Amino acid sequence: MHALLDKLLLHITDECLTVYRWQRRRLSRLDVFRWGAQDGGDLQRFGTLLDAFRKTPALALVDMADEDFQPATLPHVYGAARTNMAERNLQRLYRDLPYRRCDHQGRQREGRRDDIVLYSAITSPELPARWLHIVTRHHVPLCGLHSAPHLSAWVAKRLAIRAGHVLMVSHHGAGIRYTYLDRGHVRFSRLIVCREQEPAALAAMIGDEAAHTRTYLLNSRVLARDAALEVVILAEAELAALLAVPPDTPSLRHTVLDVDAALQAGQFVRCGDGNAGDAMFLSALANARGGYPLAAPESRCWMLLRMRWAIFAASATVAVASAALSAGNLLEVAVMRDEREPLRALEISYRLRDQEMRARLPQRSVGADAMRSLVELHARINRDGPAPDYLLYALSFALESAPDIELRRLTWEAVGEQAVAREDMNDAVGSDEDVRGASLLGIERPVAALLTVDGRVSATDQSHRATLTAVRRFVDALASVRDVRIQIVREPLDVAPERRLRIEDRADTEGARGFSVTVRYRPASQS
Amino acid sequence: MSAAQHPLGPALLRTPIMVLALVCVAGGLALVASGWLQAHQQRELNDLRERVAHARDELERMHVEADLLSAYETRFDALLANGLTGGEDRLVWMERLAAIERRHRAAQFRYEVSPRRRFEALPGFPLGPYVLSASSVEVFANFLHEGDLLGFLDGLRARYHGMVVPQRCALERLHEEGSRHDPLYPRIGLHCRFQWMSLKERAP
Numbered sequence: 264m265h266a267l268l269d270k271l272l273l274h275i276t277d278e279c280l281t282v283y284r285w286q287r288r289r290l291s292r293l294d295v296f297r298w299g300a301q302d303g304g305d306l307q308r309f310g311t312l313l314d315a316f317r318k319t320p321a322l323a324l325v326d327m328a329d330e331d332f333q334p335a336t337l338p339h340v341y342g343a344a345r346t347n348m349a350e351r352n353l354q355r356l357y358r359d360l361p362y363r364r365c366d367h368q369g370r371q372r373e374g375r376r377d378d379i380v381l382y383s384a385i386t387s388p389e390l391p392a393r394w395l396h397i398v399t400r401h402h403v404p405l406c407g408l409h410s411a412p413h414l415s416a417w418v419a420k421r422l423a424i425r426a427g428h429v430l431m432v433s434h435h436g437a438g439i440r441y442t443y444l445d446r447g448h449v450r451f452s453r454l455i456v457c458r459e460q461e462p463a464a465l466a467a468m469i470g471d472e473a474a475h476t477r478t479y480l481l482n483s484r485v486l487a488r489d490a491a492l493e494v495v496i497l498a499e500a501e502l503a504a505l506l507a508v509p510p511d512t513p514s515l516r517h518t519v520l521d522v523d524a525a526l527q528a529g530q531f532v533r534c535g536d537g538n539a540g541d542a543m544f545l546s547a548l549a550n551a552r553g554g555y556p557l558a559a560p561e562s563r564c565w566m567l568l569r570m571r572w573a574i575f576a577a578s579a580t581v582a583v584a585s586a587a588l589s590a591g592n593l594l595e596v597a598v599m600r601d602e603r604e605p606l607r608a609l610e611i612s613y614r615l616r617d618q619e620m621r622a623r624l625p626q627r628s629v630g631a632d633a634m635r636s637l638v639e640l641h642a643r644i645n646r647d648g649p650a651p652d653y654l655l656y657a658l659s660f661a662l663e664s665a666p667d668i669e670l671r672r673l674t675w676e677a678v679g680e681q682a683v684a685r686e687d688m689n690d691a692v693g694s695d696e697d698v699r700g701a702s703l704l705g706i707e708r709p710v711a712a713l714l715t716v717d718g719r720v721s722a723t724d725q726s727h728r729a730t731l732t733a734v735r736r737f738v739d740a741l742a743s744v745r746d747v748r749i750q751i752v753r754e755p756l757d758v759a760p761e762r763r764l765r766i767e768d769r770a771d772t773e774g775a776r777g778f779s780v781t782v783r784y785r786p787a788s789q790s
Numbered sequence: 791m792s793a794a795q796h797p798l799g800p801a802l803l804r805t806p807i808m809v810l811a812l813v814c815v816a817g818g819l820a821l822v823a824s825g826w827l828q829a830h831q832q833r834e835l836n837d838l839r840e841r842v843a844h845a846r847d848e849l850e851r852m853h854v855e856a857d858l859l860s861a862y863e864t865r866f867d868a869l870l871a872n873g874l875t876g877g878e879d880r881l882v883w884m885e886r887l888a889a890i891e892r893r894h895r896a897a898q899f900r901y902e903v904s905p906r907r908r909f910e911a912l913p914g915f916p917l918g919p920y921v922l923s924a925s926s927v928e929v930f931a932n933f934l935h936e937g938d939l940l941g942f943l944d945g946l947r948a949r950y951h952g953m954v955v956p957q958r959c960a961l962e963r964l965h966e967e968g969s970r971h972d973p974l975y976p977r978i979g980l981h982c983r984f985q986w987m988s989l990k991e992r993a994p
Contacts, residue, residue: 567802574806578813585817592824599831606838613845620852624859631858633918634866637989640915640922641869641953644987648955651943676958704924704955704985706912 271321271403272545275391276437277328277456282312283534285549290534290542298393306397313401320404320565323395324548325555326411326437326541328454329387331357334485336377339370349380357384361392362408362555368448381450385410385555395561404565407554411435412452414547415442419495421529421547422520426493428486432473433497434522435540439469441476443485450485466505469496477515490514497522497540640706647786648705649677654714654784657744665737667729671777672717677703677710678783709786720755720776730755734778741782753779874953877990878906878923887929890945894938896931897976903927903986921992924985926957932964932976939978946984953987 272283272290282293294312296305333356337348349365357363363384370376385391391408398405415431424431429444438456442449455472457465473494480486493516496506500521508517522539525531531546533539627634654675662668679702703710718737720730734755742749755778758764869875880903891899904926912922933939939961946954959982 571802571806574803574810578806578810581810581817582813585813585821589817589820589824592821592828595828596824596831599828599835603835603838606835606842610838610842610845613842613849617845617849617852620849620856624852624856625863627859627863628919629866630918631855631862632916633920634862635858636912636915636917637869637875637920638862638865640912640917641874644953644955650947650956651959655940670963672960672962674958674960675956677956703957704987706915 269319270549271316271319272548273321273323273394273398274541274545274548275323275325275327275394277390278437280309280394281436282309283545284316285532285545288532290532290545290549292534292537298390309394309397310401313398313403317402318404318568320406320568321398322406322548322551322554323391323398323408324411324414324544325362325385325391325408326435326440326454326544327385327387327390328438328456329385330410330412330452330454331384331386332412332449332451333382334450335380335382336371337380339376339378345378349382353382353384356382357386360384360386360388361558362388364413364555366413366448368450369446379448381448383410383413395557399561399564402564404568405557405561406565407551408557408561409548409551409554411440411454411544412442412449413554414544414551415440415452416444416447416449417547417550418529418543419444420447421531421543422495422497422525423528424493424495426491426495426516428490428492430473430476430480430492430494431497432469432494433540433543434465434469434499434502434538435544436538439465439472440540441472443476443480445486451480462502463505466498466502466507469498469502470507470509491516493518495520497525497543499523499539644705646705647709649703649710649712651675651712651714654712654747654782657741657747657782657784658714658716660744661737661740664740665733667720667733668718668737669721670716670718672715674715674717676713676715678713679703679711711783711785714782714784715752716780716782718778718780720778725776727756727758730776731758738780741780746784746787748783748785750781750783751778752781753777875920875989875991878925878986878988883986890942891931893945894933894942896933896938896942899929899931901927901929906988917989919991920989922987922989924955924987927984927986929980929982929984931980933978933980934976936961936978939980942980943982954984955987956982956984958983 268285269287270285271293272285274281274283278297280296280298282296284291284293294308296309298305335352337345337352340348345367353363353365363382366381366383368379368381370378395405395408415433418433419429419431424444427446431440431442431444433440433442435454438454440452440454442452444450453476455468457468460468473496477486477492477494480492481488486492491514496503496508496517496519498506498519498521500523503519503521506519508519509515511517522543526533526539526542529543531543532549533542534545629637658670658673662670702708720733731754734751738749738751741747755776756764883903887899887901890896906923906925909922909924931942933942943956943959959980962979962981964977964979
């Protein structure tokens with residue numbers, strides 16, 4: 264995306280400034296300007312050109328000999344400490360130079376594993392500063408200042424140069440550049456300015472300077488003595504043919520790449536018949552990020568342009584978001600409207616059927632619920648209401664088994680649930696509260712009952728044994744009836760061994776023939 | 791040309807800021823309007839759903855009522871025809887008790903009716919326009935034999951469709967001195983207490 268943007272590429276060399284336009288991966292040269300023009304016409308033309316590109320971001324590429332590189336290491340720290348340390352070192356190394364940078368290039372493999380850094384600076388900043396000042400003055404947004412050595416890593420990667428130690432030799436309009444790459448990171452670079460030389464002399468110089476550069480790298484310990492260096496020479500076919508490449512050794516290898524073929528292989532963008540080496544680095548520039556830090560006035564226009572884009576982007580985001588949310592709401596409205604019609608039809612259908620049913624039903628002053636309640640209440644009282652019938656049937660059944668029993672008094676009483684649960688049946692009588700609460704009416708549940716039988720034995724044989732036998736037969740018969748429990752309240756004679764037995768007058772047997780029994784009836788649904 | 795006047799000066803931001811403001815306002819208005827419309831439609835739809843649910847409930851209620859009517863109407867009408875909902879007409883009661891007394895040859899027949907008591911609410915039995923009441927009645931009588939006694943009780947219950955609910959009954963064999971000289975002398979003494987239930991339409 265970054266590479267697709269329309270950009271101005273400013274190629275600054277010691278001699279001139281060449282302006283290119285990068286538009287949709289096409290590179291076109293717009294003009295060449297020289298600072299030293301006597302009549303200042305170049306500067307005026309440059310200003311006019313810049314005025315035509317006020318909203319086009321510009322990138323500057325400095326391809327000059329005056330650039331210094333200082334490989335170093337730093338203790339491995341993070342954040343502000345790392346930044347402060349790097350800034351201090353930059354200040355110490357390049358106190359008055361505005362274009363300076365510190366690049367972190369990984370960590371050492373041994374020892375403290377310090378950070379490997381490269382300090383670099385453009386040591387004659389006046390020339391680029393002059394051009395950039397004009398750019399700033401014409402309010403062209405300058406979004407980066409790069410140097411050819413720092414773009415070499417990108418170029419090498421694009422050319423698929425994978426050796427650990429590479430000395431890349433490239434032929435530019437400004438001269439021959441030697442850049443040493445350590446595992447893909449730039450460690451050193453130099454530019455040999457050479458103008459209008461014969462190809463043979465140029466070829467000889469390339470070979471010589473490559474050897475000199477290697478010697479410098481070894482002596483300055485930027486390149487380890489046991490490291491195998493690969494010298495990659497990017498040269499036109501004509502120049503390549505003239506190169507006298509020395510034989511390869513374990514520590515030195517040479518590779519000559521036809522720069523035209525490399526341009527195609529690396530998919531670089533070429534500008535007409537311009538210098539192929541420059542085209543490589545201009546392609547790298549169009550894709551580059553970062554670069555040398557710019558001063559506030561230089562980057563102000565770019566910052567404003569970015570803010571403008573950011574605000575437009577925010578506007579677009581807000582517009583899209585609100586449009587999406589509104590569309591969502593409207594979609595929901597449409598869905599709800601679609602849902603409404605069937606519901607209305609359903610409501611009308613229900614109401615019509617309801618009216619139809621109402622018309623069919625007989626008009627009664629009493630509701631169906633009340634009707635049902637009344638009918639069921641009547642049935643419930645009839646079914647579950649207290650009645651002496653069952654206990655009288657039980658009594659009748661028992662009397663058939665005990666014909667000698669004569670009844671004197673019967674007391675039947677409906678009793679409440681709590682009362683009937685008590686063991687002592689003498690207290691099991693219905694209270695007014697039970698009646699008031701309708702629990703003794705059989706509405707809530709079947710009602711229990713208590714029957715107290717007072718009787719006497721009227722047998723001919725008036726012996727105590729016969730009397731007791733008759734009472735026990737009567738009680739046993741009663742107890743055999745379902746759902747009843749018997750309790751003898753008073754026996755004719757208590758012959759239990761643990762009780763006192765007292766007979767005063769043998770003739771008075773009447774008192775010894777009476778008894779009292781309670782019969783408790785608890786309906787099956789209560790038990 | 792100063793930086794402020796230049797198109798790439800602060801004025802550069804004027805257009806995007808205005809666009810942003812416009813977009814925010816327009817977007818906000820669109821959101822509010824569509825949100826209001828959506829909420830309005832939602833409310834209408836909820837109302838409609840409630841109305842549909844209510845109509846469906848009403849229809850179901852009508853179905854239930856129709857089923858209840860077909861199940862209970864005949865029996866209810868029969869109870870109405872038998873005067874179950876006639877309320878507590880004590881004069882009629884007195885006449886009916888006197889008739890029962892005569893039929894079962896009860897002697898020393900006397901009774902006492904307590905003030906009527908209303909059951910305001912019976913759980914599970916919504917009686918609609920009717921109110922259930924009960925009066926406690928105590929009856930004292932002497933009978934010739936047990937058959938008369940049972941007939942008396944059955945008569946009470948049958949006459950009033952089971953809405954006479956006995957609560958307590960005591961039978962006692964009377965002294966037999968009198969019965970030796972008079973065969974029609976009562977032999978069984980009865981003391982009964984029962985609840986006399988009645989249903990009456992609630993006063994409007």
